[in-house]
Amino acid sequence: MIETIYIEEAVRSHPRTSEILARFPGARRIRCHRYGEVFNPRGQDFRIQKRRPALILAEKFKNFVLPAPEGFGIGGSENFYFSHMLNCLYDCRYCFLQGMYQSAHYVMFVNHESFMDAIDKRLEETKESQAVTFFSGYDCDSLALESVTGFVKAFLPFFRERPRALLELRTKSVRVQELLKTEPFENCVTAFSFTPAEISEKTEHGVPPVASRIEAMAKLAEAGWKVGLRLDPLIYHKGFENSYSKLVRDIFNAVPPEAVHSTSLGPMRFPKAMYDRIVRLYPDDRLLAGPLSPSNGMVTYRRHVEEEMTEVCRALLGEYVPEEKFFHCTPWA
Numbered sequence: 028m029i030e031t032i033y034i035e036e037a038v039r040s041h042p043r044t045s046e047i048l049a050r051f052p053g054a055r056r057i058r059c060h061r062y063g064e065v066f067n068p069r070g071q072d073f074r075i076q077k078r079r080p081a082l083i084l085a086e087k088f089k090n091f092v093l094p095a096p097e098g099f100g101i102g103g104s105e106n107f108y109f110s111h112m113l114n115c116l117y118d119c120r121y122c123f124l125q126g127m128y129q130s131a132h133y134v135m136f137v138n139h140e141s142f143m144d145a146i147d148k149r150l151e152e153t154k155e156s157q158a159v160t161f162f163s164g165y166d167c168d169s170l171a172l173e174s175v176t177g178f179v180k181a182f183l184p185f186f187r188e189r190p191r192a193l194l195e196l197r198t199k200s201v202r203v204q205e206l207l208k209t210e211p212f213e214n215c216v217t218a219f220s221f222t223p224a225e226i227s228e229k230t231e232h233g234v235p236p237v238a239s240r241i242e243a244m245a246k247l248a249e250a251g252w253k254v255g256l257r258l259d260p261l262i263y264h265k266g267f268e269n270s271y272s273k274l275v276r277d278i279f280n281a282v283p284p285e286a287v288h289s290t291s292l293g294p295m296r297f298p299k300a301m302y303d304r305i306v307r308l309y310p311d312d313r314l315l316a317g318p319l320s321p322s323n324g325m326v327t328y329r330r331h332v333e334e335e336m337t338e339v340c341r342a343l344l345g346e347y348v349p350e351e352k353f354f355h356c357t358p359w360a
């Protein structure tokens with residue numbers, strides 16, 4: 028899967044680097060000074076790199092844990108995100124990462140302990156009475172590359188000991204083995220994102236089928252883990268009421284509502300410059316030619332379309348989970 032691994036000088040002797048290199052004995056190894064030399068230059072072909080991304084092992088020095096965008100939350104009074112990785116195994120046509128980075132290579136920060144220290148610092152800065160949420164799947168999928176990163180394995184014991192800190196693992200993956208091997212605890216939510224199967228097949232390239240993700244979600248729920256349901260982004264299409272209705276029904280036929288920590292909806296929304304870059308990458312994509320239009324520097328569905336979808340999906344979720352578990356997440360609001 029990984030044919031080339033770039034290794035920053037600073038992490039050459041890090042134990043996590045050695046573990047990962049041992050997993051890919053046939054990969055070409057290239058040393059670099061800082062990951063930005065490989066990752067940041069302009070003019071890289073994102074589409075070609077996406078077919079065969081390299082792995083870059085790097086050290087992160089600052090900005091380990093950042094405030095989540097305004098409007099982003101699942102009930103905590105303080106919301107932060109952290110990214111142990113940049114970029115994703117999957118290739119969703121609406122993904123903002125393709126409009127954000129010059130490169131499709133995976134950057135993995137091996138200094139997990141620095142993230143943990145930064146999480147502790149954020150906790151110290153908040154009051155004991157405050158529930159604080161840490162979102163982990165913002166610049167990557169939290170579980171998809173677990174066999175390479177060991178992220179979940181490293182962070183579950185850490186969060187287990189800090190009950191005031193809620194960890195959200197956001198994913199479209201079915202790689203839940205590490206969770207299933209672990210005794211569940213309350214302050215971890217594995218949140219699965221879905222679009223209806225017919226949309227997923229066309230737009231979420233490389234992502235496991237909807238049915239498999241529902242199965243993974245059900246297994247976690249059965250094992251006693253809290254799960255989350257994210258209809259994010261909501262994608263408009265002819266007959267969307269029926270397809271979202273089927274999706275929600277299929278999920279709750281398999282997953283008991285009591286196991287659901289939270290549900291949320293996320294609108295399709297891009298900063299204009301990001302949208303333009305994605306359209307340049309995929310000019311023939313019908314999703315991006317849908318009823319989206321620019322407004323105040325953002326590209327979104329027209330207001331009435333967004334409102335109608337939100338209303339329909341909120342009602343569908345309301346048949347299974349109470350209002351207090353429902354959140355509307357609007358990044359870049």
Ligand code: SF4
Binds near residue numbers: 116117118121123
């Ligand atoms: S799974 Fe999430 S992070 Fe990965 S490509 Fe799709 S939208 Fe982007």
